[in-house]
Amino acid sequence: MPALDIPFFGTLVLCLILISASYTMAVAMGAGQGRPHLLPSARWGTYATCALVLVAILVLAYAFQVHDFRIRYVARYSDRSMPWWYLVTSLWGGQDGSLLWWSFLLSGYTFFAVRWLRGRYTELQPWVIATLMSILLFFAILMLFAANPFATYIRTTPGDGEGLNPLLQNYWMAIHPPVLYMGFVGWSVPFAILVAAMVTGRLGNEWVRAARLWSMIAWTFLSIGLLLGCLWSYEELGWGGYWAWDPVENASFMPWLVGTAYLHSVLIQERRQMMKVWNVFLLFLTFFLTIFGTFLTRSGLIASVHSFARSDIGQYFVWYMAFLLIAFAALMIWRLPKLKADNEIESLVSREFAFLLNNWVLLGMMVFVLIATTFPLLSQWVRGEEVTVGPGFYNKWMVPLGIVLLFLAGLGPLVAWRKATGSKLLRAMAFPIGVGLAVALLQALFGARLGYPSVVEPTEIYDTGTGTVLAWMSAIAPGVSFATCAFVLASVGQEFWRGMRVRMRKGEGAGKALVNLVSKGRRRYGGYIVHVGIVFMFIGFTGAAYDVEQESALRPGETMDIGNHVVRYDQPRMETDPNKRMIFTDMTLLDESGNEDGQVAPGKFIYRTHPQMPTTEVAIRSRPAEDVYVIMSTVDPSTQRGTFRIIIRPLVAWIWIGGLVLLFGALLGMWPTGRELLREEAPRIRRFRFSPATAVVGLAIVIATMIAWAGVASAQNDSSSSLHAGSVVINDPVERQLFGRLLCQCGDCARLPLDTCACGWADEKRIEVRERLSAGEEPTRIQESYRAQYGAAALAIPSDEGLDRALWAVPIAAMVVAIGFIVVLGRRWQRRGVAPRASTASDASEKLEYDTRLDAELDRLEES
Amino acid sequence: MADYLPWLFVIGAALAVIAALGSLWLSLSLAFSDELVGGARAQLTTDARRGLLTEKENLLQEIRDIAFEHDAGKLSDADYEEINAKLRAQARHVLHELDIGAGPFRDEAEALIAERLSDEG
Numbered sequence: 003m004p005a006l007d008i009p010f011f012g013t014l015v016l017c018l019i020l021i022s023a024s025y026t027m028a029v030a031m032g033a034g035q036g037r038p039h040l041l042p043s044a045r046w047g048t049y050a051t052c053a054l055v056l057v058a059i060l061v062l063a064y065a066f067q068v069h070d071f072r073i074r075y076v077a078r079y080s081d082r083s084m085p086w087w088y089l090v091t092s093l094w095g096g097q098d099g100s101l102l103w104w105s106f107l108l109s110g111y112t113f114f115a116v117r118w119l120r121g122r123y124t125e126l127q128p129w130v131i132a133t134l135m136s137i138l139l140f141f142a143i144l145m146l147f148a149a150n151p152f153a154t155y156i157r158t159t160p161g162d163g164e165g166l167n168p169l170l171q172n173y174w175m176a177i178h179p180p181v182l183y184m185g186f187v188g189w190s191v192p193f194a195i196l197v198a199a200m201v202t203g204r205l206g207n208e209w210v211r212a213a214r215l216w217s218m219i220a221w222t223f224l225s226i227g228l229l230l231g232c233l234w235s236y237e238e239l240g241w242g243g244y245w246a247w248d249p250v251e252n253a254s255f256m257p258w259l260v261g262t263a264y265l266h267s268v269l270i271q272e273r274r275q276m277m278k279v280w281n282v283f284l285l286f287l288t289f290f291l292t293i294f295g296t297f298l299t300r301s302g303l304i305a306s307v308h309s310f311a312r313s314d315i316g317q318y319f320v321w322y323m324a325f326l327l328i329a330f331a332a333l334m335i336w337r338l339p340k341l342k343a344d345n346e347i348e349s350l351v352s353r354e355f356a357f358l359l360n361n362w363v364l365l366g367m368m369v370f371v372l373i374a375t376t377f378p379l380l381s382q383w384v385r386g387e388e389v390t391v392g393p394g395f396y397n398k399w400m401v402p403l404g405i406v407l408l409f410l411a412g413l414g415p416l417v418a419w420r421k422a423t424g425s426k427l428l429r430a431m432a433f434p435i436g437v438g439l440a441v442a443l444l445q446a447l448f449g450a451r452l453g454y455p456s457v458v459e460p461t462e463i464y465d466t467g468t469g470t471v472l473a474w475m476s477a478i479a480p481g482v483s484f485a486t487c488a489f490v491l492a493s494v495g496q497e498f499w500r501g502m503r504v505r506m507r508k509g510e511g512a513g514k515a516l517v518n519l520v521s522k523g524r525r526r527y528g529g530y531i532v533h534v535g536i537v538f539m540f541i542g543f544t545g546a547a548y549d550v551e552q553e554s555a556l557r558p559g560e561t562m563d564i565g566n567h568v569v570r571y572d573q574p575r576m577e578t579d580p581n582k583r584m585i586f587t588d589m590t591l592l593d594e595s596g597n598e599d600g601q602v603a604p605g606k607f608i609y610r611t612h613p614q615m616p617t618t619e620v621a622i623r624s625r626p627a628e629d630v631y632v633i634m635s636t637v638d639p640s641t642q643r644g645t646f647r648i649i650i651r652p653l654v655a656w657i658w659i660g661g662l663v664l665l666f667g668a669l670l671g672m673w674p675t676g677r678e679l680l681r682e683e684a685p686r687i688r689r690f691r692f693s694p695a696t697a698v699v700g701l702a703i704v705i706a707t708m709i710a711w712a713g714v715a716s717a718q719n720d721s722s723s724s725l726h727a728g729s730v731v732i733n734d735p736v737e738r739q740l741f742g743r744l745l746c747q748c749g750d751c752a753r754l755p756l757d758t759c760a761c762g763w764a765d766e767k768r769i770e771v772r773e774r775l776s777a778g779e780e781p782t783r784i785q786e787s788y789r790a791q792y793g794a795a796a797l798a799i800p801s802d803e804g805l806d807r808a809l810w811a812v813p814i815a816a817m818v819v820a821i822g823f824i825v826v827l828g829r830r831w832q833r834r835g836v837a838p839r840a841s842t843a844s845d846a847s848e849k850l851e852y853d854t855r856l857d858a859e860l861d862r863l864e865e866s
Numbered sequence: 867m868a869d870y871l872p873w874l875f876v877i878g879a880a881l882a883v884i885a886a887l888g889s890l891w892l893s894l895s896l897a898f899s900d901e902l903v904g905g906a907r908a909q910l911t912t913d914a915r916r917g918l919l920t921e922k923e924n925l926l927q928e929i930r931d932i933a934f935e936h937d938a939g940k941l942s943d944a945d946y947e948e949i950n951a952k953l954r955a956q957a958r959h960v961l962h963e964l965d966i967g968a969g970p971f972r973d974e975a976e977a978l979i980a981e982r983l984s985d986e987g
Contacts, residue, residue: 022890029893039899040896043894045893046889046890046893047889047890047893049885050886050890053882053883053886054882054886056878056879057882060875060879061875061879064879067868067871067875085868086871418940420945422941423942426939430939500938500940504934504937852962855961856929856954856961860926863930
């Protein structure tokens with residue numbers, strides 16, 4: 003290996019990134035201020051900066067491979083026994099490296115965006131480059147002054163590293179963080195285009211069009227990244243769920259919500275040149291939330307299962323966020339006159355208004371998540387009391403909002419742009435509503451028999467009226483959700499059918515009509531397919547209402563019954579590799595007739611570097627109807643007796659199927675944009691040219707292949723893990739409700755409620771609580787004494803009184819005010835009417851000539 | 867793989883260093899060159915036209931979508947007529963603006979053609 007001082011060289015490269023990004027930003031700003039000849043120079047400066055970031059990441063990757071433990075980051079996140087692929091994933095396993103990884107992805111986006119911009123949007127280019135360089139500059143400053151991934155130990159160099167956290171030694175970790183980061187970082191490009199538009203005052207449709215493809219790319223990566231996070235949680239954390247409303251998850255979910263609102267709202271601007279201020283705000287907010295989310299999780303301010311250690315990088319983020327807010331506010335005030343809408347809403351029964359409602363729900367959900375995520379911090383600041391907002395709170399409030407959003411996804415396509423008459427809308431809605439009602443009726447009649455009742459057992463998070471209302475809403479949610487899913491599917495199906503029928507009337511066969519329909523309206527029909535993906539996910543989410551869970555201690559050869567399954571424990575076995583010892587328990591699934599229906603092997607991994615942290619590897623047998631999720635809690639080496647927890651999770655596979663459908667729909671929606679923009683640049687060139695859409699498709703294929711590979715690996719190994727080693731037994735609904743409100747205080751898993759946490763401490767506490775319940779003590783009293791003993795933070799959900807009530811009252815009030823505002827504004831717009839633009843081509847013969855040209859252009863569009 | 871990977875990273879880093887230095891040199895030499903001033907200005911003048919072309923494409927798309935929605939039964943005949951008339955009026959306006967914008971180019975092209983024809987006799 004070359005004799006090179008890697009830490010010094012790495013730090014030197016970081017310095018060069020800082021200098022190069024500053025230089026490029028200055029040159030780009032010069033180009034934007036009347037010296038356009040500087041633009042090519044800024045472009046080459048950008049390429050140089052991106053190449054330097056590539057050098058930095060390759061140097062760090064090299065340091066990991068050669069075990070250069072002089073570098074603190076390498077020593078903390080790797081060890082000599084780790085295979086090369088985990089040494090690569092260690093790049094983003096910790097704080098400092100993940101910031102460099104972030105910069106690397108940003109430089110990748112910047113490189114492709116600047117290449118794509120060549121010959122396009124010349125006025126915007128300099129400011130796009132300057133903005134992207136300013137973001138890169140911020141990360142360079144952060145790395146150089148607060149989180150240098152090349153920093154060395156001051157005194158001795160360790161002989162071996164501490165190793166990567168066992169939870170991160172999982173195949174999903176090779177895919178999930180890069181994809182999620184691609185989603186986060188991706189919003190920088192549309193944001194940079196927005197800033198460029200605001201600085202230059204070119205606030206028509208130009209920037210929207212320029213940002214469209216990039217925002218779709220970012221949104222797609224963010225969506226898939228979130229889903230991969232769910233998969234990681236489901237398989238790796240081993241608590242049986244896929245989404246825990248952890249602050250890190252929420253930090254990714256918030257920009258997704260606002261980004262989704264933007265993607266819908268911007269359609270109104272494209273179509274009607276309306277909502278310009280709103281779209282500018284939404285895009286800024288999406289980017290801001292990516293930075294805010296990073297700040298929340300990187301600063302260590304909020305406790306999370308996967309947050310990084312507390313560090314002083316938080317103050318850098320605070321300054322950067324303050325700068326962003328002030329700069330955006332200044333730009334907004336400066337450009338407000340140019341953001342005036344050209345049109346107004348003509349009817350409250352229109353696609354525009356349906357999109358406004360969609361924005362209202364999405365933003366409402368974002369406010370809920372934002373307040374709940376930051377509430378512990380606010381509570382600490384305002385009254386000095388630490389509280390916890392557990393998953394129960396989010397689940398209760400988010401489910402009804404999610405169903406409303408789902409309903410709007412089905413309603414939107416049925417409503418025409420500008421204005422739809424009531425009778426036509428009712429006619430359009432008749433079939434989807436009929437299908438929804440039919441499903442609701444069928445479920446009410448036969449659901450219980452099939453294991454999917456319309457109404458489930460209500461559980462209360464509060465002992466107040468609010469708690470009762472929420473409990474009943476969640477009790478009827480499964481039935482309403484399935485009916486709404488059917489409504490949306492029928493609505494999308496009807497849209498396809500109506501479109502096909504129009505084409506079939508022109509003489510096309512059904513197959514050709516479908517192909518032409520989709521190929522000529524990829525964005526629209528891609529969007530509908532995304533909606534279908536979301537419906538599939540909702541089917542999967544709804545399945546959680548029917549989970550069945552059981553825990554048993556078995557000797558080899560013994561069986562346990564759960565749902566329609568019989569599970570037989572066969573034998574334990576041990577395997578080793580240089581990195582860890584692996585203890586598996588072979589189990590056989592039997593059907594009702596006693597025939598073998600599959601094999602699973604849950605286990606425990608004990609890593610060489612983290613022997614105190616054994617991971618429980620769950621085994622999952624996945625089918626579209628249900629997953630059998632098996633956790634081995636303990637196994638006694640002398641008697642071979644094992645304790646097992648088995649969860650039957652109906653319909654969960656539909657979440658992942660929905661993800662693949664969503665990816666397909668998003669790619670379909672993006673594809674024409676790339677071609678369209680390419681054609682705009684070079685109309686007659688037919689040869690293959692690189693485009694961002696090509697890159698996205700390539701990346702998507704890579705991701706899909708990796709997911710498929712990981713799926714195969716999962717089927718072979720049936721492995722993932724948990725930190726816990728005990729078991730969960732819940733006897734009745736009263737226990738479930740109470741355990742759901744109390745958080746484990748063992749110290750390792752403080753955020754898990756007692757109805758989920760399987761550690762020994764939680765088990766003892768459950769026994770104690772059960773005894774108190776048997777003695778006739780009221781659950782409310784037990785909850786109060788638990789709070790008195792361990793503090794307010796030991797309760798999964800804050801109380802429904804005093805300041806705690808703000809947790810739901812503030813977002814609800816905000817949503818009520820917002821909907822009132824939307825309706826009043828809509829009515830005012832409607833009353834005002836729309837003045838058609840004056841046409842200077844008023845002369846009749848001239849009008850005829852232009853109409854003829856328009857018809858020719860429309861024919862060209864149809865044939866293209 | 868584990869044996870070759872470090873070398874791959876080293877080679878990759880070396881190539882990236884060369885690319886960075888080359889790009890930086892190009893950037894600096896372009897920054898101090900005045901050759902591109904005219905070209906860059908000419909590029910900027912076409913941007914306004916591109917904006918109008920974009921608007922034209924959007925309006926055409928909108929006219930087509932409205933017709934599609936009418937054919938699919940989502941828009942009544944009266945609404946369709948009204949909206950279609952508005953959109954076509956806007957599109958005519960854009961075409962007119964494009965024609966005005968193309969005027970100087972057309973004049974210049976015609977002058978060049980006339981000059982060439984007179985040169986050729």
